Amino acid sequence: MSDAPDDATVSDSLDPDLDDMDEGYDDPLIAEPPHPINWNLLNADDAEVEWLELNRWVDWLRHTYGLPATVIPPAWYRHPELLWELSALHLHWLCAYDPEQNGSAPLGWHRDFADARMRLREWVATCGTKLDHDRPTRQTVWPGEEPADPIEDVPIIDRDAEFVEFVMADVAARREAEEAFYNNLDLDAGEVS
Structure with missing residues (x-):
């Protein structure tokens, strides 16, 4: 699903090349079947990849369709209601444009995209x-x-820098929660033995 290399970092992926949206999707080492993203359950590493992929796709979407800030504002990532809607729309797009998909699937995506724009x-x-x-x-x-x-x-001064800061904070918080969880498991295992 992601066209970013496995070792991509937040700072490496900020300037997406809008002409290369499909680059890497045919690479068997990178491509994977599209799947729903439960943002509440992602670990730190997966969250970073998903944030970058969604940000890249949202940027492509807003440029391709000329969407105003009343549909996709610069700080969409700070609002869970926008995150979940855009994430679902991204998944739908991935499925609709999958090479194995029925030829009419893109038309269904565009119909659902009209509904999503209203939401x-x-x-x-x-x-x-x-x-x-x-x-x-x-x-x-x-x-x-x-x-x-x-x-x-x-005020939004530098959207890309603010996005990077947001993602880095989210990834750090997830990593801290993971470490606390595993430390508690270690403590619990020590008490059992």
């Missing part, structure tokens, strides 16, 4: 992210819950 517009309007600034998606506080922190807009 993306709704998500973008709800979360309030814009072309030049971003803010966390507002959360409705239910009775009995702690009041939400105030939400402030943050």
Whole structure:
């Protein structure tokens, strides 16, 4: 599924060549069947690869279809509702354009893409992210819950650098959680013996 080499890093993959979207998909060492991504369960290494692949594809998508920031804003990666929608759309695209797929599959993807664009517009309007600034998606506080922190807009200065920083923080947090998990397993195993 990924056309990035196994040793790709965040900084190596920021400037995608939009003409090479299919490069590597035929390589039997790189290609793998498309599969749904559960972002909640990815380990650090897989998350880095998936972030880079999705970012590259989203960049290709917005350029190919001339999508405005009201459909795909620069800080889409900071909003889970946009992440999940775009990730699902990417998977659908991979499946629709798979060489083994039925010839009408791309038409189905375009039909579903029209629906997805409407949902993306709704998500973008709800979360309030814009072309030049971003803010966390507002959360409705239910009775009995702690009041939400105030939400402030943050300017988007260098989108690519901010994406790299975000991914590096996500990967580091996942790696830390993995280490804590395995350290607890080691402690538990020590208590058993």
